[in-house]
Amino acid sequence: MNRSDTGGRPRRGRALEIILWAAQILLAAFFLFQGGTKLLGAEDAVRLFDDIGLGQWLRYVTGVCEVAGAVGLLIPRLAGLAALGLLGVMAGATISNLATPGYRAFAVQTVLLGVVFALLAWGRWPQTRALAEVLRR
Numbered sequence: 001m002n003r004s005d006t007g008g009r010p011r012r013g014r015a016l017e018i019i020l021w022a023a024q025i026l027l028a029a030f031f032l033f034q035g036g037t038k039l040l041g042a043e044d045a046v047r048l049f050d051d052i053g054l055g056q057w058l059r060y061v062t063g064v065c066e067v068a069g070a071v072g073l074l075i076p077r078l079a080g081l082a083a084l085g086l087l088g089v090m091a092g093a094t095i096s097n098l099a100t101p102g103y104r105a106f107a108v109q110t111v112l113l114g115v116v117f118a119l120l121a122w123g124r125w126p127q128t129r130a131l132a133e134v135l136r137r
Contacts, residue, residue, distance in 0.1 A: 016123065020079075020120065020123045020124065023116065023120060024073040024074065024079055024083075024120065025073075025074070027070070027073055027086075027113075027116070027117075027120075028070040028071070028073040028074050029070075030070075031066045031067070031070035031073075031086065032066075032067060032070040032071075034066050035062070035063045035064070035065070035066030035067035035068075035069075035070060036063070036067065037063075038059045038060070038062055038063030038066065039060065039063035039064070039067065041059075045059055045063075046059065048103075049062075051100055051102065051103070052096055052100050053100075062089065062092075062093075065085065065086075065089050066086070066089060068082075068085070069082045069083075069085050069086040069089065070082075072085070073086075073120075076127060077127055077130075077131050078131070079120070079124045080120070080121050080123075080124030080125060080127050080128030080131075081128055081131070083117045083118075083120035083121040084117070084121045084128075086113075086117045087114050087117035087118055087121060090110045090111070090113045090114035090117060091114060093106075093110040094107050094111055094114065097110055
């Protein structure tokens with residue numbers, strides 16, 4: 001591995017950084033769209049949350065979490081935390097999909113997205129740890 005100019009610690013490989021950023025940008029665009037449709041009350045989103053049966057308040061909470069997570073994915077210091085947050089959203093979505101008749105097939109998508117967010121959080125762990133150190137001071 002290459003050594004950085006700061007403290008001789010190993011530096012991330014360029015290819016890994018490109019892959020992480022490409023995934024973050026694509027997922028940010030996807031979740032900005034998905035969260036936006038929930039916040040704007042798209043017919044499909046309203047129907048989905050009616051079918052879930054917990055009320056439309058959950059649609060708004062989910063939309064805000066998705067939009068905030070999407071923005072966070074684009075901020076280097078926050079990307080790891082955003083990935084962890086979106087992993088939590090995907091865990092909730094998976095449970096909801098499995099519990100709601102007619103939506104069980106969508107659990108495959110939410111599980112796969114959860115795995116991707118877990119990998120992103122792992123890949124961004126050094127930034128997340130550095131942020132935690134800054135906040136502890």
